[in-house]
Amino acid sequence: MEYHVPVLLNEVLDLLSVKLGNIYIDGTLGNGGHTLEILKKGGEVYGIDSDQNNLDLATSRIVDSGYAVHFHPIKGNFTDLKQIISKNISSPIHGILLDLGLSSNQQKASGRGFSFNDEQSLDMRLDPATQELTAEKIINTYSFEQLFNIFSKIAQEKLSKPLAQKIITKRKSSPIKDGATLAKIIRDAYLAKGIRTKIDPSTKIFMALRIVVNQEFENLKQFLDSTLHTPSLNNATVCIISFHSGEDRIVKQFIREHHPSLITSHSSKAITATHKETAVNPLSRSAVLRSYRIN
Ligand SMILES: C[S@@+](CC[C@H](N)C(=O)[O-])C[C@H]1O[C@@H](n2cnc3c(N)ncnc32)[C@H](O)[C@@H]1O
Secondary structure (H helix, E strand, O other): OOOOOOOOHHHHHHHHOOOOOOEEEEOOOOOOHHHHHHHHOOOEEEEEEOOHHHHHHHHHHHHHOOOHHHEEEEEOOHHHHHHHHHHHOOOOOOEEEEEOOOOHHHHHOOOOOOOOOOOOOOOOOOOOOOOOOOHHHHHHHOOHHHHHHHHHHHOOOOOHHHHHHHHHHHHHHOOOOOHHHHHHHHHHHHHHOOOOOOOOOOHHHHHHHHHHHOOHHHHHHHHHHHHHOOHHHOOOEEEEEEOOHHHHHHHHHHHHHHOOOOEEEOOOOOEEOOHHHHHHOHHHHHOEEEEEEEO
């Protein structure tokens, strides 16, 4: 099994300054890449994920690696940070990590709808048990204005208008039910305009749909606010890795608004991956890490 390669791993471990017996929350457990390294350094980790597949995958990985004693998997959403802490953790917490977005296995999986090659699904929900809205519903029922807004504001897609029009025309003849069909519509629109791109032209639209389906901006705002009002987080370090300029803007504005009254910002500059890391892990290219300590 090829696991998701954790991004900015050394930088996160330095900021969290992991010590034996200290307690950490990994709010986006994924394949457990960051968590495993925290456990190896002697930390105790509560790992949250809203995707049951990833929670199970990370848990067996950690069990197989022999580090399960100090690991506590929790199925949930990091927006419920306060409730998760009050239910599970009674001691002071030293650090929290959010590594936003998707893990590589989610991105590639067939039947989840996140991939341009997925011929089975256009779902994109991280937790189908608790979420209703799917990308399929957005693509097949949203109005031109609604699609245009998502494409232009979140995807910052230059072909937002023709793409929204094309999708509405196509879905009239037959519903768009999978990632591969949607990706073809986007690629064809680029080809028709003679535009060539280095990365797949569907990338931005797929990311924007996933952000809307999973309410990623709202969740992040809610999480950041909840870090301010949870007593066991006093003095904890919070690290957030984002991959979309909209997410990074939310983190940056939050830090600006609450430093130095409620939090202490570690640095006004964001941390990005080194050339060495981007050369071996292309995922890290767009990663931006910001951190703060709760006063
Ligand atoms: C980029 S991956 C994390 C990878 C992980 N750091 C590793 O090294 O394997 C992001 C993970 O966060 C989860 N996730 C995204 N939004 C979430 C939320 N609001 N609450 C809980 N988990 C979430 C996704 O299901 C995914 O497994």
